[in-house]
Amino acid sequence: MEYGLLLQNIAKHIRLSADEEKYFLSGWQSKKLRRKQFLLQEGDVTKNAVFVVSGLLRMYSIDKNGFEHILQFAPPGWWIGDIKSFISQQPGSLYIDALEDSGILLMEKTYLDQLYKKVPSFERFFRILAENALGTYQQRLIDNLSLPAIERYNNFCRLYPSLIECLPQKQVASYIGVTPEFLSKMLSGKQTS
Amino acid sequence: MEYGLLLQNIAKHIRLSADEEKYFLSGWQSKKLRRKQFLLQEGDVTKNAVFVVSGLLRMYSIDKNGFEHILQFAPPGWWIGDIKSFISQQPGSLYIDALEDSGILLMEKTYLDQLYKKVPSFERFFRILAENALGTYQQRLIDNLSLPAIERYNNFCRLYPSLIECLPQKQVASYIGVTPEFLSKMLSGKQTS
DNA sequence: CGTCTATTTGAATGTACTCAAAAGCGGTGG
DNA sequence: CCACCGCTTTTGAGTACATTCAAATAGACG
Numbered sequence: 285m286e287y288g289l290l291l292q293n294i295a296k297h298i299r300l301s302a303d304e305e306k307y308f309l310s311g312w313q314s315k316k317l318r319r320k321q322f323l324l325q326e327g328d329v330t331k332n333a334v335f336v337v338s339g340l341l342r343m344y345s346i347d348k349n350g351f352e353h354i355l356q357f358a359p360p361g362w363w364i365g366d367i368k369s370f371i372s373q374q375p376g377s378l379y380i381d382a383l384e385d386s387g388i389l390l391m392e393k394t395y396l397d398q399l400y401k402k403v404p405s406f407e408r409f410f411r412i413l414a415e416n417a418l419g420t421y422q423q424r425l426i427d428n429l430s431l432p433a434i435e436r437y438n439n440f441c442r443l444y445p446s447l448i449e450c451l452p453q454k455q456v457a458s459y460i461g462v463t464p465e466f467l468s469k470m471l472s473g474k475q476t477s
Numbered sequence: 478m479e480y481g482l483l484l485q486n487i488a489k490h491i492r493l494s495a496d497e498e499k500y501f502l503s504g505w506q507s508k509k510l511r512r513k514q515f516l517l518q519e520g521d522v523t524k525n526a527v528f529v530v531s532g533l534l535r536m537y538s539i540d541k542n543g544f545e546h547i548l549q550f551a552p553p554g555w556w557i558g559d560i561k562s563f564i565s566q567q568p569g570s571l572y573i574d575a576l577e578d579s580g581i582l583l584m585e586k587t588y589l590d591q592l593y594k595k596v597p598s599f600e601r602f603f604r605i606l607a608e609n610a611l612g613t614y615q616q617r618l619i620d621n622l623s624l625p626a627i628e629r630y631n632n633f634c635r636l637y638p639s640l641i642e643c644l645p646q647k648q649v650a651s652y653i654g655v656t657p658e659f660l661s662k663m664l665s666g667k668q669t670s
Numbered sequence: 671c672g673t674c675t676a677t678t679t680g681a682a683t684g685t686a687c688t689c690a691a692a693a694g695c696g697g698t699g700g
Numbered sequence: 701c702c703a704c705c706g707c708t709t710t711t712g713a714g715t716a717c718a719t720t721c722a723a724a725t726a727g728a729c730g
Contacts, residue, residue, distance in 0.1 A: 347623035355615055368612035404597050411604035414611050419561035421614040422548055428621050429654045430540035433686075454708065461622045466686055468710055626718075647676060659718055661678055 286314060289361050290335055290389060297412050298405040307402060311395040317341070317382040324380040330369040332390040336362050339386020340450070344379050344458065354459040357383075357447055363413065383455070428461060434470055436460040479507060482554050483528055483582060490605050491598040500595060504588040510534070510575040517573040523562040525583040529555050532579020533643070537572050537651065547652040550576075550640055556606065576648065621654060627663055629653040 287309055294300065300308065314337070317323060323341065324330060334341075341358040343366070355378070358364035369376030370393060391399075399406050427436055437460055441448050448456070457467040480502055487493065493501065507530070510516060516534065517523060527534075534551040536559070548571070551557035562569030563586060584592075592599050620629055630653055634641050641649070650660040 345619045345623065351623065353619055353622040355618065367608055367615065371608055371612060400601070404600065407597065407600040407604050408593070411600050411607060414604060414607035415560055415564055418607050418611045418614065419564065421611065421618060422560065425548065425614060425618055425621065426538045426546055428618065429546040430538065430544065452708065463687060464709075465688085465711085468708095469686095472710075645676065656719060657677075658679085658720085661676095662718095665678075 286337060286387075286389070287312070289337055293335070293361060294409060298409045300403070300405070304403045304405075308399060308406075311391045311399060312389045313391075315388050315390055317386045317388060319382055319385050322379065322381045323388070324366060324376070324378060326377050326379060327375045328369070329373055329375055330366045331373075332365070332392055333370070333396055334358075334363065334365050334380075335389045335391075336360050336364060337387040337389060339388075340383045341380055341386055341388070342383055342455065345377055346379065352379075352458050353461070354455065357444070357451070357455075357459070359447065367414075383451075433460060433462045433466065437467070437470065479530060479580075479582075480505070482530055486528070486554060487602060491602045493596070493598070497596045497598075501592060501599075504584045504592060505582045506584075508581050508583055510579045510581060512575055512578050515572065515574045516581070517559060517569070517571060519570050519572060520568045521562070522566055522568055523559045524566075525558070525585055526563070526589055527551075527556065527558050527573075528582045528584075529553050529557060530580040530582060532581075533576045533640075534573055534579055534581070535576055535648065538570055539572065545572075545651050546654070547648065550637070550644070550648075550652070552640065560607075576644070626653060626655045626659065630660065630663065 290312075291305070291309075294308075312335075317339065323334070324343075326346070336358045338360050341364055342354050343356045343358070343364055344352045344354040346352055356362075356364060364380060366376040366378040366380070368374075369378070373393070396406075427439060431439070437456070440456060440460055453467055453471075454464040457464045460467070462470075483505075484498070484502075487501075505528075510532065516527070517536075519539070529551045531553050534557055535547050536549045536551070536557055537545045537547040539545055549555075549557060557573060559569040559571040559573070561567075562571070566586070589599075620632055624632070630649070633649060633653055646660055646664075647657040650657045653660075655663075
């Protein structure tokens, strides 16, 4: 059942009538992504809300020296998207691609806007989602401002133990904000506490 | 009229009936803060939503070496608060204090929860607020990961021209993530483009 | 004024980066 | 099944951006 994860996710915060659930579900379109396939590139307008069903995606920016900086990984059960571009419907600066073959669900912004009107409790759902994400980004910013690289790495391991096991080191380096070379040296030199 | 700024702020995203506005407004309590006065300290539970009417607040963390890292400034018309603590009603790790004598409005979480029930369009308002803040924090994280200090400084000047004029350099340094000494050297050495 | 805090300046240091090259690892095709 | 290719990881030497510590100067406030 493709929508199982999604409905579970929703049910954590709001309750839907049978009709509401039906309208909600009929707004989704499913899509497969191959490993390395782009879902979004710099300059694209984000037209869809995205929920990950299987696989693993990442969202990142590329700076003017060509270096990637990962904002988020999205394993199954996670939402992902360039929120600024989605809100403004202007071209964004982020990339999203698949680290593994993945299955995702897409809902167009226009449909979501209708959904807000027909089922206002989704305002609540996405408010809670955004507030939680906000807290997470605030914490990550604090960590980047106040912790040395090794502790940012340890934090990452603590927060995302299942990701650490399946991610290439290079991707983790890009998330915590160091070069792959430096992460390698860090890990060989020091034992994590 | 103390609520003018607040109502303007709300009106950007939702429309209220006279009754709704009345119920909304009666949930607020106003408070004055003296320069350097704390509104929140590490270990406190954030029990109120906070809207700034006058003056200037800041929210920051203090790391284990005693250094402050500023997450946000809040001039008049801005919202401020430790969102993680507010959501979870658990003790937080952030500080909020006033950089100038300030006037703020407070609404208790319990009242806000009632407000969501009585006037569901506030779910929408705070969803939009949280989504915008989320976009802002994502961008700031990218900047911290990819830009050298001088460009982060220039970005700050571009984004908050009115703050630059009234903030001590030390506070700006703490926001962009460098020591005051280094910011001083940067500014004397280089011309901003 | 005098005190407290912010800013500037300098020298020494450190964390993390750059560039380069070698080694490891996984997948694919012959 | 082995050989090769592409990509990741490791290692090393040199470098750079930013910090630390210290001291002098400048500003703001009572």
